[in-house]
Amino acid sequence: MESINWDELELAAKEASKLAYAPYSKFNVGAALLTSDGKVFAGCNVENAAYPLGNCAERTAIFTARVQSNMEHIEAICIYTPTEKATSPCGACRQVLNEFGPTMVVRMICDSDEVLETTLDQLLPYGFGPKNLLDAQKP
Numbered sequence: 001m002e003s004i005n006w007d008e009l010e011l012a013a014k015e016a017s018k019l020a021y022a023p024y025s026k027f028n029v030g031a032a033l034l035t036s037d038g039k040v041f042a043g044c045n046v047e048n049a050a051y052p053l054g055n056c057a058e059r060t061a062i063f064t065a066r067v068q069s070n071m072e073h074i075e076a077i078c079i080y081t082p083t084e085k086a087t088s089p090c091g092a093c094r095q096v097l098n099e100f101g102p103t104m105v106v107r108m109i110c111d112s113d114e115v116l117e118t119t120l121d122q123l124l125p126y127g128f129g130p131k132n133l134l135d136a137q138k139p
Helices: 006-017 057-069 091-100 130-136
Strands: 030-035 040-044 074-080 105-109 115-119
Touching: 006 030, 006 040, 006 057, 006 074, 006 105, 030 057, 040 057, 057 074, 057 091, 074 091
Parallel strands: 074 105
Antiparallel strands: 030 040, 030 074, 105 115
C-alpha cells in the first residue's frame, strides 16, 4: 500500500457514525478501514437492549469487509467519536483488529482538531493472534 487517503477514511467514518443505532448511550461511533487491496469499508456501532449483545463500529466494519470482499488484511482504520477528545478502540475491538493487521495504522478523530495516530501493536502490545496458535501446533 503506497499511501493512506485519510480524508477518504475520515469522511467514511463520520458518515457511518450517522447510521449508528445508539439509543442507550447516544455515543454514535463510526469506523472506516482500508484493506490491503485498497478497498474502504465502514461500520457503525449497533446497541441492543441486552447491552452485551451490541456491536462496536470497528468490528462492524471488519465483519462487513470480510463478507463483502473476503478481506484478510487491514492496512489502516479511522475511528470517529462525537467527542472533544479522540477515543481509542475498546479491548475487544483491539483483539479483533489484531487478527487482520497487527501493525495497521490506527487513527482516532473526534469533533475537535485532536487526532491520535498510532499502530495497533502499540495499542495492543503482546497481542494474542494467529501466530500464537500456529506456534502451539509445531511439534
